[in-house]
Amino acid sequence: MYSGFKEQNNKHRMMWLQHGGDWIAGTSPEQWPDWFKKIEQLPLAIELIGIDDKTYGVIHADFPRFDWSELGELNDTELKQCIRGRDNFKNRSLHSVAGIDYLIHGHNVCNEELLLGYRFYIEAGAYLGNELIIKQI
Secondary structure, rough: OOOHHHOHHHHHHHHHOOOOHHHHHHHHHHHHHHHHHHHHHHOOEEEOOOOOEEEEEEEEEOOOOHHHHHHHHHOOOHHHHHHHHHHHHOOOOOOEEEEEEEEEEEEEEEEOOEOOOEEEEEEEEEHHHHOOOOOOO
16 A cells, blocks of 8 residues: 555555555545554564463564564665565475564465464455454464
């Protein structure tokens, strides 16, 4: 939504509209600046301690580095991978990341919770009408 509507990227706008974002057509464009401001304030990732005392990193699509402590050092290409990356998922990579016990990702659609190495993928494709995957940590 952000790049498609705030940055006027037509390719991203069309992709977003085709993947469940058509609800925005029923909203007033006057609302959008406030939404963009809120999006800009969101963290790229969050870190949680689970009931199992393990540390979980939650990041949308991917984490391209090999050490979680480098989260604040990502370049523009790597930041885009965090938001839109699919390579580790598509390749069924067991790519592990030091400094974190598990990573949890959405973005890449799977039928059920998928564990690849230390990465959980939990995106069932709600925009397709599929049930959400809830990961209790």
